[in-house]
Amino acid sequence: MKKLTTIIHSAIQSIDRRIMNRRAARAIIVRGDEILLMYTAKHHDYSLPGGGLEKGEDVISALRRELREEVGASDIVIEEYIGYLDEYRPSPRAKFDVVFLRSYCYRCAVKEDFTALSLHHREIGNGVKPVWIKLDEAIAHSEAMLAQTPSQMGISIQRETWLLKFIRTSMRN
Template identity: 30%
Template sequence: MMLGSFRHDPDLDLTGRTLQRTAVRGALFRGDQLLMLGSRHGDYKFPGGGVEAGEDQSAALQREYLEECGLDGVEVGLSFGSTIEYLRPIEPEYRVFKMTSHYYFCSSDASLGDQVLEGYEAELELTPTWITVAEALRANQAVQERGTGVMRWLVRETKVLEHLLTAERPAPADG
């Protein structure tokens, strides 16, 4: 299921040389609480990131949960959709950066541990937080309305949160 396609710059010429990246993101619930990464700006993003060379999507998402949330032993379950974003690349030899993000329902009984954040993640003070979908959605919408601290993922993550408000979640596995 395609959750959305976003062109961050309406003047972006999508026919130019394109750098493509695949990313994975997870929705891990405990009851009605969803594990998100809160930033210093008050917005929330799903744990996840880029799939590295030689890595399958499940292994990439497990690695991202470990790095960003200190959460080990994450089970990657059913996919519930994907998004495509078109951005201006940092690399001068490309005209377009196309990122396809795949979203998965995940589960884990483990406790949160120490994070190992990349530079921009540490600068944003990304913090694992248990929050309801409705609360995270309201927070993201408020940051969008303020227009300060708006990260490029905010539109994407807000659309996915809107989808999760009404989406059917898989039943938790019996432990």
């Protein structure tokens, strides 16, 4: 397995605390100079499609499930394992201080005959929707979001900005 990077959120003082471990699968879907991302209206930001593994679920099954739910994709081709990214961020749960999140990233292709989305209640409330956007535009937008104060951005913006830049430099066709 190839480690891409480690990101430690600025609010984390120490990673030697009460840690909640999570794993996630993320899809990199590029079409020319565009990338398929999830737009979140609440935070006005973009992220790769994907999400956390459910209990007993393997990474590939989670990736396929997330693409069906978030994008409405039914014809999914997992082309290549890219690597994983480790992230330490504040925990929303009182019994943990830190969330350790390992995101496994895969280059994928999807047939664009998308069906209805099956978003979670929180995703619907946050105004999440799939969009095709120019990769450079998504990076510029994410960098502008990072320049704002932390209270105005989602917690995943550092990870997503790093991944978008990685995609631009190492994976663009």
